[in-house]
Amino acid sequence: MSPTVTTSSEANGNVGAATARAAAKAAATAESAGPQTITMAKALNTAMADAMHADSSVLVFGEDVGTLGGVFRITDGLTTTFGESRCFDTPLAESGIVGMAVGMAMNGMRPVIEMQFDAFAYPAFEQIVSHVAKMHNRTKGAVKLPIVIRVPYAGGIGGVEHHCDSSESYYAHTAGLKVFTPATVADGYRMLREAIDSDDPVMFMEPKKLYWSKDLVDLEGLRAEHAANTERGTSSEGRAAVARPGSDATLIAYGPSVPTALAAAAAAAEEGRSLEVIDVRSIVPFDDETVCASVRKTGRAVVIAEAHGFASVSSEIVARVQERCFHYLAAPIRRVTGFDVPYPAPKLEHYYLPGVDRILDAVDDLQWED
């Protein structure tokens, strides 16, 4: 497999510089038909629509995903375009949504289902852990469950309680689930198409604070890339991306933390320090190769994640890198994560979220004088 990942120029998010760069690019290419400035929401929406066009077994369902188009409008227009048998609302019952998806997948469908918010997915936990994750294994591959469970996750939007959880560790800990999380607009399209193509179930973790992030994206180019990958049997699945090249230390981030890491790297550059930013993209499977290549090159690393640090994906990344790169390390690997507290109320969340300053402090601690 030869992966085609080109995301270094696609970094975006709530970062002034990136937005300005995207706007400049948009202005420069206004005349051309190809690239256009779109949101991640639009990229995800387009990925679902294209997949539904390509394969009549792709179905979208969940809570408010039909007429309303989802509370975040990610499924906007799908019912109008494809009809109520292809994109529809269900009763308010998350276990029901996932359990029904299991049966549909057993009977030839490829369900793409939406959990309205991270914490609202918990009633479905038994279906996800006991059935979605295990059906392929317990039937020795006789039953495949090509299900995508889309989960808007993490905070940074001033959301109320139970709307901002970083729940990726629960799923990453469960054998049999793939866990993807896009950080760029282009990856929103690219990775959702790959998730829908996957014969294995995918927890598709969508950083909700990046839904309205914009970037200049060539959708036709992405479609062509997807078609070429499909023909060649290649994909970017399971591969991390170098979101910003650098030489002094590696910032390892995923999902909502990638734009923050890029902002920290930009700030560090002004102080003369060159930080490489790795966008993990796929938590399961994990790309040890790309992550470790970067750390071996720079000798220093900081792992950044919004989730609580204790027993988390960030703990796993530190453990893996330490096991594989120990003799290359000039300093212990540091982590910048959410505190081990319930996700805070909106007025307190800025204390909780990993920010540029906290990341730069961690970078400063990487024993530069030794």
Added chain:
Amino acid sequence: MTISADHTALGQDSPEQLAGNHVTEGAAAEAVRKFGITVEDYMLPARHQIQMVDQDGTLNAHTEQGAQPGHEYALPGDAELLAAYEHLVVGRRVNDQNSALVRQGRMAVYPSSHGQEACQVAAALCLADGDWIFPTYRDSVAVMARGVDPVQTMTLFRGDWHNGYDPAKHKVGIQCTPLTTQLLHAVGVAHAAKLRGEDTVVLAMCGDGATSEGDFHEALNFAAVFHLPVVFFVQNNQYAISVPLAHQSVAPSLAHKAVGYGMAGERVDGNDVVALLAVLGRAVKLARDGSGPLLVEAHTYRMQAHTNADDATRYRQDSEVAQWVARDPLKRMQTYLTGRGLLDDDGAARIAEKAEAVATQLREGLGADVPVDPQDLFRYVFSTPTPQLKEQSAMLADEIARDEAAK
């Protein structure tokens, strides 16, 4: 709208009036139009369990069999009854053989359906070839009656893998140990079939204790809202391991729960295979014709402990068990069929021989030591193994090779 107390038909009202304000579309309203009865009469179970053959093997009078409008059942044909009896005898032999194999250490565990064979057999026989069934861990006899190889059926209980047959090939869901999660899978299979315009019916099984689970509610509600051809079949065997039904529910009956979802419910004597075939057969037909989903509750009894690891004497009296011995599903069917001249000594001997052949197959199949492949641990987690699983697989292979070399 009030629930009518006497369940009499209101023949003079229009279908719209009969349907009431709340039920103007969906399966129940359709059935109301079809049968010309009130929506309550359609959805509520009959006043008594439907029973056709009593515990002494005597055919009940027609008026006692479920003669109310919307609850009328036809006596199954002779061939169907004979086939059911054969499956009953085989099922009983399988239950007893497996319990013996557990005692001999040949099987890790076996939740026996001894006493519930009529439910097992009727659940399998009421379906057509293209239909699906979703069983629980206690429904091995139903799984076999759908055509799954006996030894493959018991793989889960022998302990070499979590499941031994291809669910898609047999249209038999894997035997589920978490309670009622499989009911939602049944709903999904039915939904997919309906979207493709297929006339598949799905029968979804659970026990009385399982009706307390959230997925029971979600599955019935989804099936009703999406108007799906699912027959939910509850085997009320009176106990959830040790806890009696009174601690699970104070509903008038489990079948009454159907009303809350806008579907029809029915109660049936779960040790009367004749009534079970009639009630489930009609439910499957209604579901196939678009009047689904439906809920059927069968009253039966788990004659043995929950599993070999359980001690039933801690929570129920021998006298209670003895009452149910008299209601045995095999004995009454044998008496009934013999009395009708459908079963003679030769027929009984032929059936016994067939049951013994299946028992032999189980003894030989489960007695053989089948080698397990440690690499199977990694082979099926994903369609394509992750780099991490490849590493772990190599690690185990190396560990085993070093162990072998050291021998």
